[in-house]
Amino acid sequence: MTRFRWGMLAPVLAATGVAVGFPLAYAFYLSLTDYKLTSRGAPDFVGLENYLFVLSDARMWNAFGNTATYVAVAVTVQTVLGLAIALALQKQQWARDVTRAMLLAPMFITPIAVGLTFRFLLNDQLGAIPAVLRSIGISYDFFGPSNALLTLSFIDVWQWTPFMVLLLLAGLESIPRQPLEAARVDGASAWYAFRRVVLPLLTPVLTVAVLLRSLDALKVFEYVYATTRGGPGTETETIQFFTYQTGIQFFRLGEASAVAFVLLAIVLTFIVILFRRLQRSAAR
Amino acid sequence: MTKGVNALAAARILLLSAAAVVVAFPLLWVAIASLKSPAQLNDPGLILFLPNLENWARVLEAGILNAAGRSAFVATVTVAFSVVAGSMGAYAISAYKAGGSATRFGILAAQVLPPAVLVFPFLTMAYALNINNTYVPIIFAHLSFVLPVITWFLIGFFDAVPRSLEEQARVDGFSRFAAFRLVVLPQVLPGIGAAAIFGFTLSWNDMFYGLILAPPRETILPVAISAFNTFRGVELGAMSAAIIIAVVPVVIASFFIQRRLVQGISGGAVKF
Amino acid sequence: MAEVRFNKVRKQYGSSVIVDDVDIEFPSGSLTVLVGPSGCGKSTSLRMLAGLEEVTSGEITIDGRVVNALEPKDRDVAMVFQNYALYPHLSVLENIAFPLRATKTPRADALHRAQGVADSLGLGALTGRKPKDLSGGQQQRVAIGRAIIRQPSVFLFDEPLSNLDAKLRVETRFELMQIQRRLGITAVYVTHDQEEAMTMSDRMVVMENGRVAQTGPPAEIYARPNSVFVATFVGSPKMNVLGGSVLDQVFHSKGGAIISTAGIASREAVTFGVRPDDLQVSPAASGGGTVVLVELLGPRAILHIDAGSDRLTSVVDADRLGELGQGATVDLRVRVHAEHLFDPTSGFRLDA
Numbered sequence: 001m002t003r004f005r006w007g008m009l010a011p012v013l014a015a016t017g018v019a020v021g022f023p024l025a026y027a028f029y030l031s032l033t034d035y036k037l038t039s040r041g042a043p044d045f046v047g048l049e050n051y052l053f054v055l056s057d058a059r060m061w062n063a064f065g066n067t068a069t070y071v072a073v074a075v076t077v078q079t080v081l082g083l084a085i086a087l088a089l090q091k092q093q094w095a096r097d098v099t100r101a102m103l104l105a106p107m108f109i110t111p112i113a114v115g116l117t118f119r120f121l122l123n124d125q126l127g128a129i130p131a132v133l134r135s136i137g138i139s140y141d142f143f144g145p146s147n148a149l150l151t152l153s154f155i156d157v158w159q160w161t162p163f164m165v166l167l168l169l170a171g172l173e174s175i176p177r178q179p180l181e182a183a184r185v186d187g188a189s190a191w192y193a194f195r196r197v198v199l200p201l202l203t204p205v206l207t208v209a210v211l212l213r214s215l216d217a218l219k220v221f222e223y224v225y226a227t228t229r230g231g232p233g234t235e236t237e238t239i240q241f242f243t244y245q246t247g248i249q250f251f252r253l254g255e256a257s258a259v260a261f262v263l264l265a266i267v268l269t270f271i272v273i274l275f276r277r278l279q280r281s282a283a284r
Numbered sequence: 285m286t287k288g289v290n291a292l293a294a295a296r297i298l299l300l301s302a303a304a305v306v307v308a309f310p311l312l313w314v315a316i317a318s319l320k321s322p323a324q325l326n327d328p329g330l331i332l333f334l335p336n337l338e339n340w341a342r343v344l345e346a347g348i349l350n351a352a353g354r355s356a357f358v359a360t361v362t363v364a365f366s367v368v369a370g371s372m373g374a375y376a377i378s379a380y381k382a383g384g385s386a387t388r389f390g391i392l393a394a395q396v397l398p399p400a401v402l403v404f405p406f407l408t409m410a411y412a413l414n415i416n417n418t419y420v421p422i423i424f425a426h427l428s429f430v431l432p433v434i435t436w437f438l439i440g441f442f443d444a445v446p447r448s449l450e451e452q453a454r455v456d457g458f459s460r461f462a463a464f465r466l467v468v469l470p471q472v473l474p475g476i477g478a479a480a481i482f483g484f485t486l487s488w489n490d491m492f493y494g495l496i497l498a499p500p501r502e503t504i505l506p507v508a509i510s511a512f513n514t515f516r517g518v519e520l521g522a523m524s525a526a527i528i529i530a531v532v533p534v535v536i537a538s539f540f541i542q543r544r545l546v547q548g549i550s551g552g553a554v555k556f
Numbered sequence: 557m558a559e560v561r562f563n564k565v566r567k568q569y570g571s572s573v574i575v576d577d578v579d580i581e582f583p584s585g586s587l588t589v590l591v592g593p594s595g596c597g598k599s600t601s602l603r604m605l606a607g608l609e610e611v612t613s614g615e616i617t618i619d620g621r622v623v624n625a626l627e628p629k630d631r632d633v634a635m636v637f638q639n640y641a642l643y644p645h646l647s648v649l650e651n652i653a654f655p656l657r658a659t660k661t662p663r664a665d666a667l668h669r670a671q672g673v674a675d676s677l678g679l680g681a682l683t684g685r686k687p688k689d690l691s692g693g694q695q696q697r698v699a700i701g702r703a704i705i706r707q708p709s710v711f712l713f714d715e716p717l718s719n720l721d722a723k724l725r726v727e728t729r730f731e732l733m734q735i736q737r738r739l740g741i742t743a744v745y746v747t748h749d750q751e752e753a754m755t756m757s758d759r760m761v762v763m764e765n766g767r768v769a770q771t772g773p774p775a776e777i778y779a780r781p782n783s784v785f786v787a788t789f790v791g792s793p794k795m796n797v798l799g800g801s802v803l804d805q806v807f808h809s810k811g812g813a814i815i816s817t818a819g820i821a822s823r824e825a826v827t828f829g830v831r832p833d834d835l836q837v838s839p840a841a842s843g844g845g846t847v848v849l850v851e852l853l854g855p856r857a858i859l860h861i862d863a864g865s866d867r868l869t870s871v872v873d874a875d876r877l878g879e880l881g882q883g884a885t886v887d888l889r890v891r892v893h894a895e896h897l898f899d900p901t902s903g904f905r906l907d908a
Contacts (some may be wrong), residue, residue: 004460004461005376005380006376008372008373008375008376008464009372009373009376009377011368011369011372011373012369012370012372012373012431012435013373015365015369015427015431016394016428016431016432018424019424019425019427019428019431020394020397020402020428020432022405023401023402023405023406023409023428024397024401024402024405026405026408026409027401027402027404027405030404030405030408035408084299085299085300085303087296088296088299088300089300091293091296092296092300099300099304101538101539102304102307102308103300103303103304103307104538105307105535105538105539106307107538108485108489108534108535108537108538109489109530109531109534109535110488110489110490110491110505110506110509110530110531110534111489111491111506112491112506112507112509112510113506113509113526113527113530113531116509116510116512116523116527117310117311117314117527118310120314120317120520120523120524121310121313121314126325126520128313158306158307158310176641176644178637178639178640178641179641179642179643179644181608181637181641182635182637182641182642182643182702183643183654183658184607184608184627184628184629185606185607185608185628185629185633185634185635185712186629186634186654186655186658186702186706187629187655187658187659187706188629188654188655188658189629189658190292192658193658196654196657196658197643197645200645201644201645212395215395216395218398219398219399219400221399221491221492222491222492222506225491225510226510239398239400240398240399240400240492243398243400244400244492247400247403247404248496253404253407253408256400256404257401257404259400260398260400260401260404261401263398263400263401264397264398264401267398
């Protein structure tokens with residue numbers, strides 16, 4: 001009996017071990033060395049030197065800050081927008097499947113294509129949007145200083161709001177109907193019923209959705225690579241991009257791994273705190 | 285009172301229409317751009333013109349279809365393995381609660397890992413094992429995020445199959461694995477289909493691992509697209525055509541699975 | 557305290573008619589039960605009254621006011637659902653207080669009044685719990701509490717007791733009647749259980765296929781059902797109904813059963829109905845019927861009798877069983893004037 005169970009699990013566990021576990025361990029080892037892609041011979045073990053360097057590197061913290069801002073803006077806007085669209089889709093009667101399929105499409109497109117599309121679309125000379133804005137007298141440089149990070153956040157919103165819609169729609173459809181009818185009879189206005197009945201019952205799904213999306217948004221790379229390459233200056237240098245540069249462009253793999261683990265540590269702490277809070281409120 | 289209801293209905297339709305426009309506009313514009321000549325591209329407002337297939341020729345010539353083929357190959361292998369291993373694993377987790385609830389969270393935790401963490405080990409291991417000129421590293425890298433997602437997704441579908449079905453099969457004389465294969469698996473086929481398409485899309489869309497781990501000179505599609513984004517200047521027309529090639533198959537696939545996606549997610553994610 | 561009326565109310569989906577131009581009067585302060593088999597339109601009628609379904613044509617009035625266009629929250633009605641429809645994330649106290657909070661009553665005030673209602677329903681100690689930690693009967697009471705806290709003009713009940721076990725159902729039935737009588741609020745109650753309808757109602761409205769079959773006090777509906785449908789729907793065990801003819805004060809069914817009566821005119825073709833309580837059996841050596849099964853129910857017994865090719869039931873006192881065991885041959889007789897005669901084609905009562 002147990003043999004069967006473990007037998008069934010074996011392929012997944014083995015693959016995960018090889019594809020995830022082993023590289024993870026090896027990455028940790030790398031982060032403790034001064035391995036450079038260009039160096040011959042075995043790397044020297046340098047202990048926590050990389051970590052110390054990285055943690056005191058202003059550029060790394062800048063990247064981290066940029067990423068945090070990006071995630072905060074993008075996920076907040078996506079959640080509100082996603083909820084509104086999910087509510088609207090739920091009540092929709094005709095052409096449901098077509099509308100849903102169309103509205104969900106962006107999340108399936110390869111992010112680099114999305115990035116390049118918007119790079120093109122928002123380009124000062126060749127893009128349609130700046131042209132339209134200019135025709136009504138507004139001049140706005142989408143990828144200019146102070147604007148670029150915000151623009152990237154909105155690219156994220158364009159591509160990933162559908163994901164929020166998907167999760168929230170599933171959540172809305174799993175809320176029992178009758179309490180909502182009872183609320184109508186009990187005198188609640190549509191807004192009151194939403195605030196006091198729908199939203200509380202939607203909270204578990206909302207939390208999962210925000211969590212998943214935030215984790216994903218942290219990894220933002222393609223949009224930066226497609227548009228600003230970290231610029232202007234280091235304004236849009238996100239953590240993933242910074243790691244890429246350190247490792248691939250400057251070949252400092254040891255350091256790059258250390259950066260990645262710092263990020264991992266921060267994210268895991270965040271998740272653990274979040275889950276503790278969730279468990280506590282579930283027990284209440 | 286019905287006036288209030290009508291105002292809400294109007295707002296709803298407005299929102300959905302606006303969303304539809306926002307979604308469609310960039311893609312349509314790119315599609316139109318792919319048919320413009322370099323001179324025409326300088327005029328963003330130009331919509332009515334004689335379409336020009338120059339860009340498409342250029343893109344095909346540059347081997348975009350080969351890149352697409354490589355992406356498809358990597359995605360297919362990744363998904364094939366993920367579906368087989370994932371369905372077996374998801375079944376074990378669903379039926380026997382193998383690993384407990386920690387497993388479900390654990391799988392999700394694998395999604396937390398930034399690719400930046402894993403890519404360098406893959407790279408160095410590839411060099412060490414001298415397989416850096418093959419597709420092996422990139423397939424394993426893709427497995428690292430496709431396998432957990434597919435497994436997690438399928439758990440919900442397996443949960444929905446009543447245990448009594450298998451028990452009946454086993455009483456009737458089938459071995460455990462045969463019961464799984466002949467009775468349970470057919471029930472979750474729609475879910476597997478959706479998971480496969482979803483996984484394929486994830487793999488097809490990846491650029492980060494592809495950029496670093498694909499065999500040199502044998503780029504995968506997303507990287508090939510960005511190749512038109514050179515420092516000399518973007519070859520907009522060709523790039524637009526490349527974007528459309530990358531986008532269309534995936535959008536079509538999404539039409540087919542959107543309903544199953546909602547089902548699968550209701551089965552899995554919502555049960556936290 | 558409000559009078560409710562249905563004027564030619566119709567509910568139609570495309571070509572299928574759920575409620576077919578019904579007229580019903582619900583007198584102020586009464587407990588009227590809408591009863592009928594599944595699909596007869598009773599729940600739909602209730603939901604139209606609540607405002608949860610649109611009325612296709614016709615008018616629904618509460619206290620003379622036409623309410624068709626009003627949202628449920630503006631109709632001053634309270635509803636108790638079959639599945640209780642409690643708010644899963646709120647405590648018992650918050651559930652009961654919800655209608656007050658939804659209409660802007662201050663929190664402290666609302667909770668205070670909710671406590672009062674909870675106490676009156678025996679839920680005083682459970683106010684902090686969530687619905688999932690309550691038994692079915694307790695959840696039902698919370699739903700009732702939520703309805704009564706508003707002192708509405710009309711109470712609506714949608715099969716509220718169907719999910720309770722038999723014993724609890726009987727107890728809760730009694731409580732509901734008491735509450736309604738005490739508060740004097742017009743109540744419309746939907747059920748498919750004719751026994752519930754009989755015991756609880758001041759007035760019964762029997763529905764069939766979207767139409768009203770008969771309206772009136774339960775006693776009247778029981779004693780003088782105006783159609784075969786109503787006659788067989790109300791009363792348990794079911795009324796014996798046979799087609800046949802009457803000659804010389806004896807009813808002969810087509811299947812060969814013979815039932816003696818007192819004083820009915822002879823008729824060629826008639827549908828003859830007699831309640832098991834009114835079907836008298838006496839042992840007779842060469843009787844027309846044979847007892848095939850005896851169900852003992854304590855003080856009474858149900859006899860299943862084969863007469864010709866017909867199967868009849870009769871209810872007798874247990875201490876009269878005597879020789880009426882299984883296999884006994886019996887003669888059948890209707891208690892004086894207790895027969896019901898219906899037109900064989902239309903099914904309607906003949907001496908209506």
